[in-house]
Amino acid sequence: MRYLPLNENDRKDMLAKVGVPMVDALFEDVPKSARLTGLIDLPTHMTEAEVESHLTRLAGKSRAAGSGSFFIGAGAYRHHIPATVDHLIQRSEFLTAYTPYQPEISQGTLQVLFEFQTQVAMLTGMEVANASMYDGSTACAEAVLMACRVKRRKKVKLAAGLHPHYAATTENQAQFLGLDLKTADCAPGKDSDVMDGLDKDVAAIVVQSPNVFGEIIDLELYAEAAHEVGALLIAVFTEPVAFGAIKSPGEMGADIVVGEGQSIGVGLNYGGPYVGLLACRQKLVRQMPGRVCGETVDAEGKRGYVLTLSTREQHIRREKATSNICTNSGLCTVAWSIHMSLLGEAGLRQLATINHEKACELADKLTAIDGVELVNDSFFNEFTLRLSKPAKQVVDAMLKNDVLGGLHASRLMDGQDDLLIVAATETNSEADMNAFETALREALS
Numbered sequence: 001m002r003y004l005p006l007n008e009n010d011r012k013d014m015l016a017k018v019g020v021p022m023v024d025a026l027f028e029d030v031p032k033s034a035r036l037t038g039l040i041d042l043p044t045h046m047t048e049a050e051v052e053s054h055l056t057r058l059a060g061k062s063r064a065a066g067s068g069s070f071f072i073g074a075g076a077y078r079h080h081i082p083a084t085v086d087h088l089i090q091r092s093e094f095l096t097a098y099t100p101y102q103p104e105i106s107q108g109t110l111q112v113l114f115e116f117q118t119q120v121a122m123l124t125g126m127e128v129a130n131a132s133m134y135d136g137s138t139a140c141a142e143a144v145l146m147a148c149r150v151k152r153r154k155k156v157k158l159a160a161g162l163h164p165h166y167a168a169t170t171e172n173q174a175q176f177l178g179l180d181l182k183t184a185d186c187a188p189g190k191d192s193d194v195m196d197g198l199d200k201d202v203a204a205i206v207v208q209s210p211n212v213f214g215e216i217i218d219l220e221l222y223a224e225a226a227h228e229v230g231a232l233l234i235a236v237f238t239e240p241v242a243f244g245a246i247k248s249p250g251e252m253g254a255d256i257v258v259g260e261g262q263s264i265g266v267g268l269n270y271g272g273p274y275v276g277l278l279a280c281r282q283k284l285v286r287q288m289p290g291r292v293c294g295e296t297v298d299a300e301g302k303r304g305y306v307l308t309l310s311t312r313e314q315h316i317r318r319e320k321a322t323s324n325i326c327t328n329s330g331l332c333t334v335a336w337s338i339h340m341s342l343l344g345e346a347g348l349r350q351l352a353t354i355n356h357e358k359a360c361e362l363a364d365k366l367t368a369i370d371g372v373e374l375v376n377d378s379f380f381n382e383f384t385l386r387l388s389k390p391a392k393q394v395v396d397a398m399l400k401n402d403v404l405g406g407l408h409a410s411r412l413m414d415g416q417d418d419l420l421i422v423a424a425t426e427t428n429s430e431a432d433m434n435a436f437e438t439a440l441r442e443a444l445s
Contacts, residue, residue: 065268068402069432069439071362073382073423074212074412075136075163075238076271077263079351080427085265085338094334100293103306109330110305113293116337123243123340124257125250126279130290132333133276136260137169140206140236142289142323143258143278144170147204147232148179149287149322155180155201159222160190161211163238164412170206186413188213188375188384195225202229204256208236209249212412213375213421214382216246223253232256239263240277241425242380244352256280265339266332275332285309289323351426355381358424358433365437366422371444375419382423384409389444391420397443403435 006014011023020026027035046054065078072078089095093108100106100113113131120129133139144156156179158167164186174181180201184193194205205226209217219235226233235249237259249257261275262268280288286309294308343351359381367374371388387394391408398405409419424433 062270063404065404066427068404069428069435070404071406071422071424071428071432071436072404073214073239074407074421075165075260076268076274077239077241077381077423077425078268078427079241079263079425081265081267081335081339082342084342085335088338089331089335095331100307103304107305110293110307112334112337113330114295114305115341116333117293119337119340120261120277121279123240123248124254124277124279125243125248125252126254126257127250127282128285128288128292129277129279130288130292132261132329133258133278133290134329135272135274135276136236136238136258136262137163137166137276139258139260139276139278140166140234141170141173143234143256144179144181144204144206145173145177146256146280146284146287146289146322147234148177150284151203151230151232153201153203153231154178155182156203157182157194157198157205158184159194159205159207159211160184160187161213161215161217162186162206162208162236163212166208166236185415186212187416188215188419191215191217192221195222198225198229198231200229202226202231204232204234206234206236208238210237210239210242210246210380210382212238213384213409213419214379214423215376215384216242216378216380219247219249219252219254223255226255227253234258239380239382241348241352241355244348244350245356245380250279255284261332261336264343265335265337273329273332275329275336287322352380354426355424358426358428359383362422362424362428362433362436365433366440369437369441369444372440381425382421385420385422387418387420387444390417392417394420394440394443398436398439401435401439401442403439405436405439 070078100109103110117129117131133142148154167183171181184190191207191211205222207217207219207222209219211217223233232255233253234256235254240259240261241263257279259277261277266274291307292309293305296304296306298304359379363374363383366372366385373386375384375386392410395405395408406420406422409416409421
């Protein structure tokens with residue numbers, strides 16, 4: 001049947017049923033500053049060939065991470081992804097699969113999600129993991145909501161080293177639920193401030209390790225402080241490869257662990273789609289958002305997989321659902337799980353060792369330059385430098401030498417204009433690091 005749009009009478013009937021006079025009234029909650037007042041400044045029509053030509057020119061202005069020396073991290077990292085990953089995820093049963101509502105015909109999808117959950121739980125040192133979230137920032141926000149449900153408290157404290165994007169996403173969620181979110185100005189060396197003033201009203205403290213400045217945090221101290229007042233510790237990460245070299249959050253007493261899985265199996269992709277990881281203690285599983293796939297046996301005793309827990313609003317929980325997230329990052333979880341399977345435990349530890357060694361070598365090169373100071377006491381593959389000139393100015397100058405020399409902290413936070421956040425991974429060659437050193441010397445001279 002040909003699609004026919006609504007006529008004016010249809011629209012009037014629908015608005016009357018909803019109880020608003022006009023369509024614009026449906027958007028009153030959107031700030032006026034964020035609303036469009038006219039058409040977007042785009043051509044009204046172009047032929048297919050013209051569109052293709054125009055988009056090709058636009059794409060040509062972009063610089064791929066692999067086309068030069070690249071040292072940007074701060075939540076999204078460049079790693080080598082085996083060709084096997086891309087080859088396997090393009091199989092039609094993975095690429096087109098959606099929600100596994102009918103387990104009898106979704107066994108492949110359910111099994112890979114089950115394996116993914118197992119790998120996430122092992123990596124984070126937790127007892128159970130869900131089948132993924134949208135990304136690390138939304139996983140962080142969901143963990144805060146989860147902690148408030150568990151503890152029946154509304155106060156949450158965020159550490160100073162939490163990635164500002166994660167903090168902003170959490171604040172956005174919390175404001176609509178009346179939560180009392182205590183945020184700190186993002187600055188290096190201030191994470192321990194989150195333990196000050198803890199009381200029985202606090203549901204959780206949120207601490208990132210390695211934090212946005214690359215500092216490795218001893219989470220045991222934070223877990224003890226939180227547990228003394230009956231609160232939970234939410235541990236956040238943006239670089240999962242780090243757990244091939246440092247203790248997992250679960251080993252250090254975290255109750256909920258969340259973060260971004262992009263580093264494993266998922267390319268940079270201009271910022272998405274990514275895959276959020278969320279794991280927790282078994283006793284908290286009933287308040288876990290999203291879905292959990294489980295292993296069982298059928299009537300004939302054969303192994304099978306089902307959705308064990310799926311308390312989202314589309315299912316029977318409705319308004320009592322733990323989350324309104326309506327899907328998981330299915331294809332990205334497959335990519336993550338394939339890459340993790342190819343690495344294995346030994347491979348992950350080797351990869352982590354190479355990353356740390358690269359970062360140490362780069363830090364030694366750069367801190368030998370006049371006007372460069374290392375901020376970190378510890379780091380994995382990412383560290384922060386204090387420069388004698390504004391970091392944005394330095395980054396722009398290095399770009400002229402085809403070096404993307406990290407991220408100036410002022411892009412993420414106020415008041416840190418002299419800080420440069422630098423990431424080194426296995427993809428950085430000796431020539432890349434030498435180019436960075438030369439470009440930084442020139443930019444600071």
